[in-house]
Every structure is written in structure tokens, then in C-alpha cells.
Amino acid sequence: xxxxxxxxxxxxxxxxxxxxxxxxxxxxxxxxxxxxxxxxxxxxxxxxxxxxxxxxxxxxxxxxxxxxxxxxxxxxxxxxxxxxxxxxxxxxxxxxxxxxxxxxxxxxxxxxxx
Amino acid sequence: xxxxxxxxxxxxxxxxxxxxxxxxxxxxxxxxxxxxxxxxxxxxxxxxxxxxxxxxxxxxxxxxxxxxxxxxxxxxxxxxxxxxxxxxxxxxxxxxxxxxxxxxxxxxxx
Numbered sequence: 001x002x003x004x005x006x007x008x009x010x011x012x013x014x015x016x017x018x019x020x021x022x023x024x025x026x027x028x029x030x031x032x033x034x035x036x037x038x039x040x041x042x043x044x045x046x047x048x049x050x051x052x053x054x055x056x057x058x059x060x061x062x063x064x065x066x067x068x069x070x071x072x073x074x075x076x077x078x079x080x081x082x083x084x085x086x087x088x089x090x091x092x093x094x095x096x097x098x099x100x101x102x103x104x105x106x107x108x109x110x111x112x113x114x
Numbered sequence: 115x116x117x118x119x120x121x122x123x124x125x126x127x128x129x130x131x132x133x134x135x136x137x138x139x140x141x142x143x144x145x146x147x148x149x150x151x152x153x154x155x156x157x158x159x160x161x162x163x164x165x166x167x168x169x170x171x172x173x174x175x176x177x178x179x180x181x182x183x184x185x186x187x188x189x190x191x192x193x194x195x196x197x198x199x200x201x202x203x204x205x206x207x208x209x210x211x212x213x214x215x216x217x218x219x220x221x222x223x224x
Binding site: 090 | 146156158159202204216
């Protein structure tokens with residue numbers, strides 16, 4: 001089991017460029033999440049998908065879009081990258097409903113926007 | 115008032131000592147609680163989950179939950195240099211989202 005995988009691991013963009021961050025999980029989880037973490041800071045939720053076919057905004061959704069492609073995959077798109085989006089992006093997944101909701105994180109994508 | 119309050123530290127303990135990390139939370143409706151460890155440059159790793167009042171032990175780690183006082187804690191016994199990391203508490207309010215604390219940096223010194 002690979003758990004949660006993310007691609008790419010590193011990316012450098014110029015202001016205004018677009019890109020998609022990919023995330024996949026092999027734990028048959030219902031829910032998936034995208035977080036960003038700025039240097040020395042905590043985790044901020046960008047978007048999440050409680051189940052296949054649904055997506056909802058988190059704390060900091062502006063400048064991002066998401067697609068829940070199927071139960072395994074959840075992508076994050078930056079349409080026009082800005083330097084303020086320089087961050088480390090983590091994808092996570094969980095069973096979703098109910099009491100437990102233990103989230104498991106991928107290795108992260110380190111994004112720099114020049 | 116933040117939903118989850120956690121001292122950012124750093125908390126410095128000598129090798130072999132007990133490290134005690136704490137969080138308080140405001141929402142009495144929270145039902146499940148977690149501790150995550152994050153090494154510098156790495157992703158958060160789930161190390162403990164606790165759902166009922168009392169203690170839960172796993173090796174050198176003990177998670178404690180007190181719903182009446184609205185706090186959770188993590189005790190690390192026999193601290194090792196490799197325990198140096200940032201530890202975040204998190205809680206689930208059954209909304210599908212976790213609320214994370216800001217994290218406490220633990221430094222274990224030789």
C-alpha cells in the first residue's frame with residue numbers, strides 16, 4: 001500500500017502560469033483534503049471532498065480549484081499562480097463520516113512561484 | 115478564542131526525560147482527538163487517536179483526554195533525540211474536517 005501519493009514533489013512556476021497538483025490514495029477512503037503550509041506555520045485547509053462527486057471550500061480557497069476525479073484521485077489546480085501561493089501543499093485522506101476521521105497525509109508538493 | 119489552543123514552544127527536555135504537550139479546545143461537541151508529529155521538511159504523521167475520557171498508551175506515548183476540562187495531552191516517556199519534531203493536536207467535530215492546533219516544537223537535548 002502506497003497510502004497517499006502526490007505529484008510532483010517540487011515545482012517552480014512563474015507568476016501567471018497554471019498547474020495541477022495530483023493526489024491519489026489507495027486506502028479506499030471516502031474523503032480527501034488539500035492543505036497548504038507556509039514556513040513555520042500551521043496547516044490551512046484549501047478544499048475538501050467529503051465523498052466522490054462533492055467538493056467544498058475550506059479556509060483559504062481563493063485562487064484554487066479542485067476536481068474529485070474518482071474515489072482515488074483529488075487534484076488541485078492553480079489557474080494563475082501568484083507569489084503568495086508559494087507554499088508546501090499536502091493532500092490527505094480519511095474514511096470520512098463518523099467518529100474517527102483519522103486523516104493520513106501525502107509527502108507534499110513544494111511549490112515556488114517567482 | 116481559537117477553537118484549539120496549543121503552546122508553540124519550543125519545549126526543551128533532556129534525553130530520557132518525560133515530555134508533556136497540551137492542548138485546550140472550545141467546542142464541547144468534539145468527539146475524537148488526534149496527535150500528529152511533523153519532522154522538519156516532512157508531512158504530518160498520525161501518532162495517536164483518542165475518543166474516550168482517560169488515558170491511551172502506545173509504547174512510549176500516552177494520550178490523555180479530559181472532556182470536562184476540555185483538554186488533551188500527549189506524554190512522551192524516555193524522550194529520544196529522534197522525538198524532536200513539531201507536535202500538533204487535532205479534533206474532529208463530525209463536520210468532515212479536522213481542526214488543528216498551531217503545533218508545539220519539541221527539542222530533545224543530549
